[in-house]
Amino acid sequence: MGKVLMKGNEAIGEAAIRAGCLNYFAYPITPQSEVAEYLSRRMDEVGGVFLQGESEVAVGYMIFGAAGCGARVFTTSSSPGISLMSEALSYITCAQCPAVFVNIMRGGPGLGGILPSQGDYFQATKGGGHGDYRLFVMAPASVQEAVQMVMEAFPIAEKYRNPVMILGDGLIGQMMEPVEFPEDLVVKPTNKDEWATNGIGNRSDDSPNLVKSLFLDPVQLNSHNLMLKAKYDRMRREDVRYEAYNTDGDYRALIVSYGTMSRVCRTAIDFLKEEGLEVAMIRPQTLFPFPEEAVRDAAGKAGCQVAVSIEMSMGQMVEDVERSIQGRCPVEWYGKCGGEVPTPEEIMDVVRGMLKG
Amino acid sequence: MGKTFKRPEALKDNPTHYCPGCTHGVIHRLVAEVIDELGIRGRTVGIAPVGCAVLAYNYFNVDFQEAAHGRAPAMATGIKRVRPDLMVFTYQGDGDLASIGMGEIIHAANRGEKFTTIFVNNAVYGMTGGQMAPTTMPDQRTSTSPFGRDVQAVGMPVKMAELLAALQTPAYITRQSVIKPKYINRAKKAIHKAFSYQMENRCFSFVEVVSTCPTNWGMTPLDAVEWTENTLLPYYQLGDCKTPEPREEA
Ligand SMILES: Cc1ncc(C[n+]2csc(CCOP(=O)(O)OP(=O)(O)O)c2C)c(N)n1
Ligand code: SF4
Numbered sequence: 001m002g003k004v005l006m007k008g009n010e011a012i013g014e015a016a017i018r019a020g021c022l023n024y025f026a027y028p029i030t031p032q033s034e035v036a037e038y039l040s041r042r043m044d045e046v047g048g049v050f051l052q053g054e055s056e057v058a059v060g061y062m063i064f065g066a067a068g069c070g071a072r073v074f075t076t077s078s079s080p081g082i083s084l085m086s087e088a089l090s091y092i093t094c095a096q097c098p099a100v101f102v103n104i105m106r107g108g109p110g111l112g113g114i115l116p117s118q119g120d121y122f123q124a125t126k127g128g129g130h131g132d133y134r135l136f137v138m139a140p141a142s143v144q145e146a147v148q149m150v151m152e153a154f155p156i157a158e159k160y161r162n163p164v165m166i167l168g169d170g171l172i173g174q175m176m177e178p179v180e181f182p183e184d185l186v187v188k189p190t191n192k193d194e195w196a197t198n199g200i201g202n203r204s205d206d207s208p209n210l211v212k213s214l215f216l217d218p219v220q221l222n223s224h225n226l227m228l229k230a231k232y233d234r235m236r237r238e239d240v241r242y243e244a245y246n247t248d249g250d251y252r253a254l255i256v257s258y259g260t261m262s263r264v265c266r267t268a269i270d271f272l273k274e275e276g277l278e279v280a281m282i283r284p285q286t287l288f289p290f291p292e293e294a295v296r297d298a299a300g301k302a303g304c305q306v307a308v309s310i311e312m313s314m315g316q317m318v319e320d321v322e323r324s325i326q327g328r329c330p331v332e333w334y335g336k337c338g339g340e341v342p343t344p345e346e347i348m349d350v351v352r353g354m355l356k357g
Numbered sequence: 358m359g360k361t362f363k364r365p366e367a368l369k370d371n372p373t374h375y376c377p378g379c380t381h382g383v384i385h386r387l388v389a390e391v392i393d394e395l396g397i398r399g400r401t402v403g404i405a406p407v408g409c410a411v412l413a414y415n416y417f418n419v420d421f422q423e424a425a426h427g428r429a430p431a432m433a434t435g436i437k438r439v440r441p442d443l444m445v446f447t448y449q450g451d452g453d454l455a456s457i458g459m460g461e462i463i464h465a466a467n468r469g470e471k472f473t474t475i476f477v478n479n480a481v482y483g484m485t486g487g488q489m490a491p492t493t494m495p496d497q498r499t500s501t502s503p504f505g506r507d508v509q510a511v512g513m514p515v516k517m518a519e520l521l522a523a524l525q526t527p528a529y530i531t532r533q534s535v536i537k538p539k540y541i542n543r544a545k546k547a548i549h550k551a552f553s554y555q556m557e558n559r560c561f562s563f564v565e566v567v568s569t570c571p572t573n574w575g576m577t578p579l580d581a582v583e584w585t586e587n588t589l590l591p592y593y594q595l596g597d598c599k600t601p602e603p604r605e606e607a
Contacts, residue, residue, distance in 0.1 A: 023439045049438050054464035058431040061424065061461070065435025068422045069402060069443065073435070091425050197420035197436070199443055201399020210414050212405075212423035 003178040008143045008168070009034035009076075011179045012102055013042060015150035016074050018181040020189065021100070022048030023073040025062040027055055027081060030114040031170040032104035035076040056081040060088025067097035068211035070196030072154055072189055074100035078170075079108050079120050083128070089163055090129030093228070094213035096195070098157035100150065101135070102166040104173035107338040115339020116170030118259060121316035124167045125288040132225050134232045136164040136239070137287040139258040143177035145285075151185040156239065158190045160231050167287060169312060170339075171260040235289045242291035243283040245269065247298055251278040253351050254299050254307040254329075256321045258284050260341070261312050268347035279351055280304070287317070292324040300328040306354045310347060311335040365389035367398050369418045378578020380568040381409060383535045384477060385416050387545045388446070391552050392419065401444040402436055404429040408450035409483040427458020430465035433472040444555060445472040451492040452482040455515050459491075462521070466561050469526040473551045473562045476517060479570040480589060487573025491515040494588055499573070514592065518565045522598035529554050529562040530599040534590065536569060536582045543595070560601045567593050 013035045026036045043050035053059035059075055066073040082103045105120045107113035124137045140146035153164040193203045197211055215221035246269055257265040262283040269279045282298050284291050299307040307329055309318035318333040325331055334350045336342050367389035375381045392398050401419040405411050407426035414421035424432045429447035437445045454462050454476050481499050482488040488501040492514045496505035518532040533544035551562035567589050571581035
């Protein structure tokens, strides 16, 4: 199939269907309500499940229930809604159910605003809900990449039996771009008979399956957490993704940026190159696991005087950048939020200023 | 003579952790008997609440999921929508269902979700040590209403069955008890009906069971039965609050 022009939110909905996920529960919130609007029609056409829940709290548990009985299932929301789903995310992660959550971020905190933002980096990568858990977090920088990440998210969620979050900003949801849905990303669901509550009678052995998160015995809870930690460590080993830009030659500064913000940075880097100032970029495609090594190596290259994390937030990813670079060069932050997006010219000024100062 | 009283197949051979005189065990047994009678053990999924029955899956011999506090109806919705062939029931206490989970139960009932809820109303929060619940009686003393429930300050106890029956969506809504054999027989029939409606894909079904918590009421099991009969049952009247229209024969 060739390319079709689609709005990000609709393309995200279609990508899930193409990936074989026919179950969707959601609650409307700007700037991602088009996913629900689109799927309310499309799920009907393909014989899937569409349900508008009464709140994001409830939707979180609809996802938990559906994932727990072995179905491929996903939801989409935006920042305040994800806060409400965070309770369920903690439970789902502990109970080891695969599911996909898409967050089309808007400005916060509080009701914030409805324009694009990257203010939920901490929430997505460091928790949000209670307890020691991690989500596998992917950050698309284009509608096409959002499509691919949604399609890949299901097998990744199943590989780790862990929720995957697609962290996009409002621009990814609202933008129209030509997209295609690569057939080769379609992966058959794993067999879940070993753990899912799909009915004893549907399995060969007669013992009940149990999906739960309660471990009253401290020794058991500790070992459950160790097992979860081993999964997060495996994510770090096997599934880190990033894109390196202009890192081949020498450069004087390194930008770390993700999502829509990284596209602006790329333009700034191209302009600076014309001026004779070489700047490189690492664009994390997975925010957890974070591309620590790539960032560290790029920042440690001879001649690199500064690394700057450029974000549509008040300095969240910069903490992971600092942690990764481990003092190999100074680390700075630049950003704006609430729907303000730094322009290429601003970024150029920022980089020039940092190299002078 | 053959064995006349045996453990239902839908129950495991585990002693329960419930206190002496607690009705949770009786209700488990009734649900298990109904599962056996309907022959649905192989396709039943229970949802455990957060409350004294959180470990219900240690006793039921069917697939189980454990919800967060109050969220069982949303989980049941998720399961039932993607797997309508499964028989799904939630088992919830009054703190779980009538307080923190009020939103989830109302909306699941109003959507007419085709699952069954067993609602165990013992007028307190059992698991956390007998705090006041939305169902606590006027003047009833609990660990957070030491002078008795002050209805001026916190309102009257919530009658869940009547509240849900007020919704326009067809449903089977009933209130039963299990404190005496005569009540147990009726409760069993009601649970049977509730699961049957689900099997026929007819409607949401809800069985409130007025129950005891002698431990947190500070009573002997016998006194708890008396108190239930004399104080709870006049307020929480037993019987069907709503039944679906009879089916039109095609
Ligand atoms: C979000 C959340 N809040 C509070 C609790 C603590 N908690 C556990 S059980 C319970 C009340 C249970 O009472 P009820 O639902 O009446 O069931 P019972 O124990 O009486 O059977 C509470 C408040 C919790 N586990 N989770
Ligand atoms: S605390 Fe109350 S509800 Fe819980 S097991 Fe004991 S008697 Fe039953």
